[in-house]
Amino acid sequence: MNIQQEKILNGGITLTIDDQEVTVPPGTTILSAAGALGTVIPTICYHDHLTAYGICRLCVVEVEQARVLQPACVAEAREGMTVHTRNTRVERSRRTILEMLDSAVNLEEAPEIQAQLDDYGANRERFENGERRSLPIIDDNPMFLRDYSQCVLCWRCVQVCADDAQYTYAINFSGRGFETSIDTFFEQSLPESTCVFCGQCVDVCPTGALKPKREWLLEQGQTPDEIMQMTRMERRRRKT
Amino acid sequence: MSFDLPTPPELDLDPLVARLNPYAPSGRTALLPALHAAQELYGYLPEPVAAEVGRRLGVALADVYGVIDFYAMFYKEPVGKQIVRVCGDPPCAQAGGGEVLEALSKHLGVQAGEVTTDGEWTLERAPCLGRCEHAPAVMIDDLPLAQATSDQPQALLSAEWEQVTSRVDGDLRALTRNCGNGAPTTIEAYEAGGGYAGLRKAVSEMAPADVVEEIKASGLVGRGGAAFPPGVKWEGAASAPGELKYVINNADESEPGTFKDRVLLEDDPHSSLEGMIIAGYATGAEKGYIYIRGEYRNAENILGVAIEEAKRQGVLGAKILGSDFGFEIEIRRGAGAYICGEETALFESIEGKRGFPRIKPPFPTTHGLFGKPTVVNNVETLANVPLIIRDGSQTFRQVGTEQSPGTKLFCLSGDVARPGLYEVPFGVPLRHLLDDLAGGVVGGELQGILFGGAAGAFATQEHLDVKLTFEDLSEAGLPLGSGVVMIFNESRDMRQVLSGLAHFFADESCGKCYPCQLGTQRQYEILLEMANGHVLSGDVDKLTDVGWTMVDASLCGLGQTAATAVLSAIETWPALFSENGAHGATSND
Numbered sequence: 001m002n003i004q005q006e007k008i009l010n011g012g013i014t015l016t017i018d019d020q021e022v023t024v025p026p027g028t029t030i031l032s033a034a035g036a037l038g039t040v041i042p043t044i045c046y047h048d049h050l051t052a053y054g055i056c057r058l059c060v061v062e063v064e065q066a067r068v069l070q071p072a073c074v075a076e077a078r079e080g081m082t083v084h085t086r087n088t089r090v091e092r093s094r095r096t097i098l099e100m101l102d103s104a105v106n107l108e109e110a111p112e113i114q115a116q117l118d119d120y121g122a123n124r125e126r127f128e129n130g131e132r133r134s135l136p137i138i139d140d141n142p143m144f145l146r147d148y149s150q151c152v153l154c155w156r157c158v159q160v161c162a163d164d165a166q167y168t169y170a171i172n173f174s175g176r177g178f179e180t181s182i183d184t185f186f187e188q189s190l191p192e193s194t195c196v197f198c199g200q201c202v203d204v205c206p207t208g209a210l211k212p213k214r215e216w217l218l219e220q221g222q223t224p225d226e227i228m229q230m231t232r233m234e235r236r237r238r239k240t
Numbered sequence: 241m242s243f244d245l246p247t248p249p250e251l252d253l254d255p256l257v258a259r260l261n262p263y264a265p266s267g268r269t270a271l272l273p274a275l276h277a278a279q280e281l282y283g284y285l286p287e288p289v290a291a292e293v294g295r296r297l298g299v300a301l302a303d304v305y306g307v308i309d310f311y312a313m314f315y316k317e318p319v320g321k322q323i324v325r326v327c328g329d330p331p332c333a334q335a336g337g338g339e340v341l342e343a344l345s346k347h348l349g350v351q352a353g354e355v356t357t358d359g360e361w362t363l364e365r366a367p368c369l370g371r372c373e374h375a376p377a378v379m380i381d382d383l384p385l386a387q388a389t390s391d392q393p394q395a396l397l398s399a400e401w402e403q404v405t406s407r408v409d410g411d412l413r414a415l416t417r418n419c420g421n422g423a424p425t426t427i428e429a430y431e432a433g434g435g436y437a438g439l440r441k442a443v444s445e446m447a448p449a450d451v452v453e454e455i456k457a458s459g460l461v462g463r464g465g466a467a468f469p470p471g472v473k474w475e476g477a478a479s480a481p482g483e484l485k486y487v488i489n490n491a492d493e494s495e496p497g498t499f500k501d502r503v504l505l506e507d508d509p510h511s512s513l514e515g516m517i518i519a520g521y522a523t524g525a526e527k528g529y530i531y532i533r534g535e536y537r538n539a540e541n542i543l544g545v546a547i548e549e550a551k552r553q554g555v556l557g558a559k560i561l562g563s564d565f566g567f568e569i570e571i572r573r574g575a576g577a578y579i580c581g582e583e584t585a586l587f588e589s590i591e592g593k594r595g596f597p598r599i600k601p602p603f604p605t606t607h608g609l610f611g612k613p614t615v616v617n618n619v620e621t622l623a624n625v626p627l628i629i630r631d632g633s634q635t636f637r638q639v640g641t642e643q644s645p646g647t648k649l650f651c652l653s654g655d656v657a658r659p660g661l662y663e664v665p666f667g668v669p670l671r672h673l674l675d676d677l678a679g680g681v682v683g684g685e686l687q688g689i690l691f692g693g694a695a696g697a698f699a700t701q702e703h704l705d706v707k708l709t710f711e712d713l714s715e716a717g718l719p720l721g722s723g724v725v726m727i728f729n730e731s732r733d734m735r736q737v738l739s740g741l742a743h744f745f746a747d748e749s750c751g752k753c754y755p756c757q758l759g760t761q762r763q764y765e766i767l768l769e770m771a772n773g774h775v776l777s778g779d780v781d782k783l784t785d786v787g788w789t790m791v792d793a794s795l796c797g798l799g800q801t802a803a804t805a806v807l808s809a810i811e812t813w814p815a816l817f818s819e820n821g822a823h824g825a826t827s828n829d
Contacts, residue, residue: 044754054599056754057793068800069792074599089792093755096789100758126782129769130762153751162300169300173594173751174309176577178761180751183309185294185301186287186316193302 015081030072031059034085041085042094042116044101045154046073047204050164055155058116060093061085069093095120103127104178106150109208113152135181140189142234143197145216148181150209157182157201157210170195255281256292264296269610271299271307271592272575275314284315299592310594310750312367312576313534320355320362324397325535326388327377329368329496329744330690330737331653331726337376339390341365347393361397367578367744368496368694369535372653372726373407373660382537406503407660409677412639414647415623416663419507424542427549430510436555438626442518443563451522451629452478458633459645460625464490464581464618465693465722466797467710470625473615476605478523480613485525488590488609488616489516491532491539492574492581495693496744497724500649501619503661505532505539508623509546513569515622517556518629520567523615528569531586534576543571578748582796583608583616585750596752597796620649620723640666644709648720652678654727664708671704673725684729688812692721694741695801697808719804734816738809739764739771745802756799759790763803770817780810780817 012023017034024033029052034041044056052073060069064082069090072083084090098113099122107113117124138146161168170193174183184193202210217227259277263270274293275285282289285308294304308314326332326341341352344363348356352365371377374386378396386404388396408420417433418425430436442451456471477485489512493501504512516528532540547569550556558566572590574580580589584598587609608614624646628636637645644666650673653659657679664673674680674689689699696719699706706716713720728737742764749760763786766779787803787810794800810817 053752054795055752057795058754060793068794071599071795092785093789093793096785097754097758097793100762100786101754103762104758126778127762130765153754153757169302172300172302172306174306175751176310176594177746177749177751178757180757183302183305185305186290194300 013077013079015077015079015083017083018085024077026076028077030061030063030070030075030077030081030083033077034061034072034083039085041072042119043073044113044116044152044206045156047156050156050159050204053155055153056097058094058097060090062087062090091120095122098122099124099126100130101152103130104133105152105207106132106147107152107207109150110152110206112206131178133178133181139213141191141195141197142213142231143199144202144213145211146182147209147211150207151182152207152209153180153182154206156204156206160200160204161195165200166196166198168194168196168198171201251282251286251288253288253292256289257296260293260296267297268299268592269590271297271304272311272572272589275304275308276573276575279314283321284317284319286316286318290316297592303593306594307592310577311534311574314575318355318359321360322381323362323364325364325366325369325379326352327367327369327371327375328365328740329372329694330728330740331372331497331659332369332376333736333740334654334728334732335375335387336390337388340376340378340388340393340396343390343393344396347397366535367747368494368498370493370499370502370533371404372497372499372651374404375653375659379535384538406507407658408503408507408663409658409660410647410663411668411677412647412665413663414627414639415504415511415620415649416508416661418511419503419661421507424506424545425508425510427510427546427553430508431553434630435510435626436514436553438629439514439517439521439555440561442521442629443561443565446629448478448522448524451518454629454633455522455625458624458628458636459643460621460628460636461644461710462618463620463624463648463723465495465695465719467720470615470617470621473605473617474519474522476603477525477608477613477615480606482613483524484610484612485523486609486612486614487516487519487523487525487528488583488586488614489513489528489530489619489622490581490583490586490616491530491536491619492578492586493536493619493722494533494578494581494748495695495722495724496741497651497653497690497693497726498722499651499653500661500723502536502539504619504623504649505536506542509539509543510550511623511626512619513543513546513550513556515617515625516569517550517560517567518625519615519617519622521560521565523613525613525615526567528567529590529609530569530571531574531580531590532571533574533580537573540571540573547571577750578744579750579796579798582798585796586616587614594750596750597798599795641707641709641711643711648708648723650708650723650725652725652727655681655683655729655732656727657682666709667707669705669707670699670725673708674704674727681727681729684731687728687730687732688734689728690724690726690737690741690805692719693724694744695719695798695804696721696724697804698812700812717808719801733771734809734813735767735771738806739767741805742767745798749798749802753793753795753799755790755793756795756802759786759794759799760802762786763790763806767806775817775819777819780814783807783810783817 054071054074059072062084135148263274378388405422580595585595746760746764
C-alpha cells in the first residue's frame with residue numbers, strides 16, 4: 001500500500017516539515033509528526049504522560065501563513081501545512097527564552113536545558129543584571145526538599161498532584177508574572193497539607209527543584225548510615 | 241507592611257457561614273464572588289476564612305490560595321479600613337499622579353503597598369483606573385475622585401462622593417446619544433429614544449439566523465482590540481452543537497488609556513444589555529455574563545439597577561416580550577487582573593480559577609465558558625448591535641467606510657486641551673480628532689501619540705492625516721486597539737513613559753508562558769535603567785530580541801502585544817535608545 005492509499009484508508013494528514021513530507025493520523029501534534037521524521041524539537045515543560053499546556057514555548061515552530069510561531073507540542077498537524085522547525089526566526093525565540101530563563105533560575109542541575117543553552121548559542125551573561133528568583137530551600141518533611149530557585153515553572157508537579165495523576169491538590173501557584181511560584185495553601189508545610197508523599201512530583205521535576213532528601217544529604221557529604229539515622233528520627237518525630 | 245496587625249483572636253466565622261450559603265451550591269464557579277463577599281466581611285482573607293470558603297465550595301485549599309494570590313484586589317494580609325488607590329499610568333502620571341501619591345504617602349506616613357499604623361488606610365499605586373479623562377485619577381474604596389491634587393491630601397481623603405460627569409463629544413452621537421448627561425439613562429429614557437426597538441424587532445419579526453445574517457451584513461468589526469467580526473463569532477456559536485450556550489459582555493476594560501466602556505456602562509447601561517439579549521436570541525444562548533473589572537463598582541451598581549429595570553419591563557427574563565425566548569444575565573466582578581480581558585482567561589476567572597489564558601484552538605465559539613459554545617463581545621461592540629438590528633445593516637453602513645462601517649469611540653487623554661470620549665464616523669483623519677474636536681496639543685508641540693493602548697504603537701506628526709479606519713491604520717502600522725489616543729507633548733520624557741508601560745505589563749503578566757513571564761520583567765528592568773539615565777550599548781538588541789520573542793512566541797494576546805509600543809518607539813525615536821540620546825528628543829536622527 002502506498003502512502004496515498006494509506007492516507008485514504010486512515011484519513012491521514014500530509015504536511016511538510018523542513019522540506020520532508022510526512023503523513024500522520026488526524027489529531028497528531030506537530031511535535032509528534034516531526035518525531036516521526038526523526039526531527040527533534042526542543043521542549044522543557046512537555047512530558048509524554050501529562051497534559052500539554054504549551055507553557056515553555058521552546059517548541060515553537062514557524063508554520064507558513066500563521067501570524068505568530070506555533071507551539072509544536074499542542075498545535076495539530078493540518079493538511080498541506082508547511083513547517084520550519086529551525087530557522088533564524090525560531091532560533092531567536094528559543095535562544096532568547098533560554099537566555100532569560102538562565103538569568104532567572106538556577107539551572108545547574110538541569111542537564112537537558114544546559115545542552116539546549118549550548119545548542120542555541122545562548123549568551124549566558126546577556127541578562128546578568130536581571131533579577132534572579134532566589135528563594136530559600138524548603139526542608140519541611142523527611143522525603144524531599146523544595147528548592148524553588150531551581151524551579152522553571154513547567155507546571156508538571158502541580159499537574160501530577162492534581163488531575164493528571166494523584167488528585168491530591170496539595171500544591172498550586174502563588175503570585176503571578178515573574179513572581180509566580182509553586183505553593184501550598186498559605187505556605188503551610190507539606191505535612192500540614194493534603195500531600196500524601198506519593199513522590200510523583202519529584203519524579204517529573206526536570207530540574208533539581210524537587211529532590212529526594214537522601215540524594216541531597218549524600219550530596220552534602222553525609223554517609224548512608226548517617227542519613228538513615230537522620231531520616232528515621234525525622235519520621236518518628238513527625239508521628240508523635 | 242509598616243507593622244504587623246495581629247490576627248484578631250476572636251475571628252468569628254459564624255457570619256461567613258451564613259454569607260456563603262448562596263454561593264455554596266454553585267461550587268467552584270462561585271469562588272470569586274464568594275471571596276469578594278468574605279473580604280467584605282473581614283476586610284481581607286485570613287487563612288481560616290479562605291479555608292472555610294474552600295470547604296463550603298468544594299475547592300482544594302491550594303487552589304483557593306492560588307486564586308487569592310493571583311488577583312490584585314484580594315488581600316491575604318490585613319489592609320486598612322479604607323484603601324486609597326492612585327493611578328500610576330501615563331496620562332495620570334503626566335497630570336501629577338506621582339505627586340499626589342507622594343503627598344498621600346507623606347501625609348499618611350506609609351509607602352505605596354503599606355497600611356498606616358492606626359490601621360485606617362492602605363495606600364496603593366494602581367494600574368490604569370479607567371478615568372484618564374479626569375486625570376490624575378484616585379479611588380477611595382469604590383469612590384472615584386477626579387482631578388486629584390497634591391496640595392491637600394487630607395481633603396482628598398475625606399472627599400464626599402459626587403457624580404463625575406463624563407466628558408463626551410463627537411461628530412456623531414449614535415453610541416453616545418445618551419451619554420454625558422451626568423446621570424445613568426433610565427430604561428424609560430432609553431426606550432423613549434428608540435431603545436429595545438431592536439430587540440423587539442428581532443424577537444417578533446426575525447428568525448435567529450436572520451439576526452446573525454444582519455450583523456454579518458453590517459460589516460461590524462469588534463471593538464475590543466482584536467478587530468474580529470462579531471457576526472462570524474455569532475454564526476460559529478449558533479451552529480455549534482449543544483443546547484447550552486453563553487453570551488459574555490466583556491467589560492473588563494483595563495487597557496491603560498481606555499475608558500470608553502466605562503462611560504457607556506455608567507451613562508447608558510441598557511445599550512450593551514440589549515446587545516447581549518439580541519446576541520442570546522441569535523445564538524440560542526439563554527444565559528449571559530457581564531464580566532466587569534473590579535475597579536468599576538459604580539458601573540457595576542448602575543448595571544445591577546438596569547438589569548432589574550429590564551426584568552420589570554419584560555425585556556429580560558423568561559418569555560421576553562411575550563416570545564418563547566428567555567435570557568438571564570449575571571454580573572461577575574473581576575478582582576484586579578488585566579489578563580482577564582483576554583477571553584479565555586475571562587472564562588477561567590468565571591469558572592473560579594486563576595486568570596490563565598487557554599491554548600487556542602479550540603476557539604470559544606465551540607469550546608468556551610464551561611467548555612460550551614460562547615460568544616464574547618466587547619461593551620462597545622454590543623452597544624452597536626441594537627442600532628444595526630433596529631435600523632438595518634444598510635443604514636448602519638451609511639456611516640464610515642466599506643471595511644470600517646459605523647462610528648468609533650476614541651479615548652483622548654494626556655497633553656490635549658479637552659481630554660474625553662469622542663465618537664466619530666470611521667474615516668475622519670486623526671488631525672480632526674486631535675485638533676478640531678479635542679482642541680489640540682497643550683504644553684508644547686506634539687512629540688508622539690500612543691495609539692491603540694499600552695499594547696499599541698506610537699504615531700507622530702506625520703501620521704496626523706491618516707484616516708481613522710481599520711484599513712488605513714493597519715497600513716500606517718497603527719493598531720486601532722481599544723481606541724486609545726494618548727498624547728505626549730515635546731516636554732515629556734519618553735523613556736519614563738516606556739518604563740511606565742513596561743511596568744504595567746510586568747505587573748499584569750499572568751506568568752503562564754515563559755516569553756511573557758520572563759520577557760515583561762526583563763523589558764521593564766532595561767527600560768527602568770534607561771529612564772534613570774543608564775543606557776548600555778546592547779540595550780536595543782536586548783529589547784528587540786525580548787520584544788520579538790514575546791510577539792512571536794507568547795501564548796496569548798497580552799504577551800504578543802506587550803512589546804509593540806517599545807518596538808515602535810525604537811523605530812520612531814532611535815536616539816532615545818542610544819547612550820547619548822536625549823530623553824525627550826523629538827528628533828528622528
